Amino acid sequence: MFGRHARRELEDRVTRLETGERPRASRERIAAGEGARRAWGDGFGLLATRALQVIIVLILTTAVIWGMRELTTVVIPILLALIFASTFAPVTEWLRRRRVPAALAAVIVLLGIVALLTGVGWLVVWAVRDQWDDLSAQAQDGFAQVVEWSKTLPFMPDEAQLHEWGEQIVDFLTSAQFGSGALAGVGVVTNFITGLVLMIVVLFFFLKDGPTIWRFLLRPFSGEALARAERSGTKVVETLGSYVRGTAGVAAVDAVGIGIGLLILQVPLALPLAALVFVLAFIPIVGATVAGILAALVALVANGPINAIIVVGVVIVVNQLEGNFLQPVLMGRALKLHSLVILLALTIGTVLSGILGAVLAVPIAAVAWGVIKVWDGPDTPAKWARPHRRQ
Template sequence: MELGIDRRSTGPRTVRSAWSDGFGLLATRSLQIIVVVILAGGIIWGMRALTTVVIPILLALIFASTFAPVTGWLRRRNVPSALSAVIVLLGIVVLLSAIGWLIVWAVRDQWDDLSSQAEDGFAQVVEWSRTLPFMPDDSQLHEWGDQALDFITSAQFGSGALAGVGALTSFITGFVLMVVVLFFFLKDGPAIWRFLLRPFQGEGLRRAERAGAKTVSTLGSYVRGTAGVAAVDAIGIGIGLVILQVPLALPLAVLVFVLAFIPIVGATVAGILAALVALVSNGLVNALIVVGVVILVNQLEGNFLQPVLMGRALKLHSLVILLALTVGTVLSGILGAVLAVPLAAVAWGIVKVWDGADTPAKWARPHRTADF
């Protein structure tokens, strides 16, 4: 007699887990995403709370990466590390002081004329736009105009970060900290990096070494290339403004150089400002020629200068740049907009060497398409 034995069972019994089906996989991935978002939010919150420390360290890292070839050249000629760090640091201070003095000298005395001519030029554009069909009403145009002019021509555009005693104190503290950290990065950068690599072993160590080397090379190439592109843009547009006899050509050229460090947005703002000044001073035809000069220089920059000076590997998609600019501006204002793009370039550079010198992370590899 058979006592309740089920002979239909032919193998081990499979128990399905609630996490093994499609819905369980979705729940697992959702939890992982939530944890990553919380961790990223905590990191961003911590960085914003410690802005006085984080921003100087980032700037020091960027400057150290930018002048790494000079430091290496001095060390290869048996210059002591401390002396080479002092030489490079003094060179950076002199260079930044010269650029700052040029900006202040060129813009300070003529800023009122520049802003008033920009306002008059925008008023003329508004008057001309009224003759076009399907245009917004006057109140909407004036509202847009006031917002644009508040951003472009107000004193806060250049000096709002220094308003108030507290902000000035934070600026001085951050500047001193940046100089000190930059000195040690220039003097003991390789030793500091080897110390930070001690917890890593095996493949993790090799991956961290690739990420560090890529960070230094990307930041250095980006800043040096951007400075070269900004200088060429300023010289090219400045020569065009001088030939066209547009007033305030030197301040406009200096603004082109400064704003070129904010990709896409900076060149657009500088071109609009130059065109508005030309419209007031020399008329519509001259302003259109200025717009043509700005477009020509920007095309030369995008198609020739950036690939040559910065390398195609550092070129980010325009959508990525706009998103990085937006996030950086929301988090840290103008300084965040300047730092967002090089940091995004570093992140993408690390992804491209994640699994090897020329092997991106698995999820970032392009799919192979079949040949038909």
């Protein structure tokens, strides 16, 4: 009996194979699979797929940002070392072409960086330190005069609201937190010294063994992935170096131009204001605005409203020359980001890491855009970032 049952099953299988008929369970599984594919293949399914992909990307991005914030003492020094190494890469390459040993070239460049930063820092501190109290007092008096004048306008907020806004702005601009908040507290000082030492050590090895370190990091890649990684690394170094060198040049020209204008107009504290212009110029858009406001408030208190208006005009002219002439020449049009992108990057950087985040946000955004522009080739952006061809 068992033999007849087995023979009947075998005959049924042969019949199904000959006729192309599938077993019922297989047909049900196939139907279920086709139904699932149809469900994920229509418009709602595609939307769900994209939403799931976006959620995964956001989770990974959040995890990376959280990890970087937890390891700020390590991440920030490495990032600053990379920026300085990229900025002075032409000097390092020039020394190596002159057959200077790698270690000696790294020491020479590192000492030059330390001397340059120390000199610039000393000039800024020397210019601002002794006159900071006068500068803050005149800025507060100037803001008070602006508030008094605004009371005569019919559309301005009430006095209490203006007073509250004024206290918040003046406290931020003239407080110790704005000038030296990063050094407040023993723990923060310790982290600062640790980060500074780590940055110097990492910078030395980047200057000495940068190409070797980069080749080691490229070992997992091959083929097109290797070519893409090489293009991206070259673009990162070029973008960071061009951005920092260009920004420093623009900041110096801004400081000299506005400083000369303040001296001609006989505005007090012209040298400290010019030093602040140089420092704040490393924060695009916002820095120039803050520096112009401070200069105008001091001119308002010292020389009256007409002089303050002229100072505002000088700041606007210098900023226009910077945006339309200096930046394209010193930094290249390829590095010029849209103002909206800059503002968004500044906001995100400030929220995540304060003033240091605001300073680093724009070069990081420029690097990201630069990598996207060489993603599929030396002059071929990623597919989604390419402009549409008009028919």
